[in-house]
Amino acid sequence: MENLNLRHLYYFWVISREGSIARASEVLDLAPQTLSGQLATFEGSVGGRLFSRERRRLILTELGHLVQSYADEIFELTGELSETLRSGPEDRPLSLSAGISASVHKLIAYYLLDPAMKLRRPVQLECRTGRTEDLLMSLKRKELDVVLTDRMPRAESPERFAVHPLSQSTISLFAAPALAEKLRPGFPGSLNSQPLLANATDAPYFQKLMNWFNLNNVRMNLVARVDDSALIKVFGRDGVGVFAAPTMIKDEVCRQYQVSLIASLDEVTDQLYAITRSRNLAHEGVRAICEVRERLL
Incomplete structure (x- = not known):
């Protein structure tokens, strides 16, 4: 075959990653008809079909998988070169x-x-x-x-x-000083029916926290979801509820937001x-x- 057209190879690579010509055309900012034509030209140059169609999805053929494996290496290296030059x-x-x-x-x-x-x-x-x-x-x-x-x-x-x-850090519970002082005696039973502020209910650490509550027969009242790590502490400072934060920054959290530590939970961790x-x-x-x-x- 003639010298490989790297632009066509790149178009094929994006299509293989996106799974469809429609999505790849959005990434490449090309019309789907243009991209489809470029793919056909590239398939002609490599001597075989690179995709088969299953319903509306494009599935890589054996030849397509082979070409994609080389393309992965080529464009990973070019990406690294681009970052280095930048x-x-x-x-x-x-x-x-x-x-x-x-x-x-x-x-x-x-x-x-x-x-x-x-x-x-x-x-x-x-x-x-x-x-x-x-x-x-x-x-x-x-x-x-x-x-x-x-x-x-x-x-x-x-x-x-x-x-x-x-x-990786364990998780601690915090609240406004008056509320924290009230909840420390009898912990964790003291948390029952108390207001809870959730940073993000789909966060991995939050699911671990909920499991810890269940294991300790604690039922808190979720009063707010605040998907911002700074804003949730402001709510906590004003006594709206209990919130969780990594233990590794407990001193800074208490100092900066004038809240108090209730307890640290060694069984609950947050991974970054x-x-x-x-x-x-x-x-x-x-x-x-x-x-x-x-x-x-």
């Missing part, structure tokens, strides 16, 4: 775009980002908060360099992200992750964040 000379500022899940406590997010800010070269940091799913879409589009989150990507996600475990497009960390700032694991675990 970093530029050491005397130029390093651009770092980080996505932070709204449910991640901002004090911990600061600790995780801090190693990148302490690199020898200056760093221009851009932070974006939001839902993990939305941030991962931005990571996929190369709008972000890393996503800091408290949950793994969904198992059914077609994207191939690299997941780097970071810090850094998610990147590639296991090979070419970006110096992202590498510094991921290497913080040994210091925080």
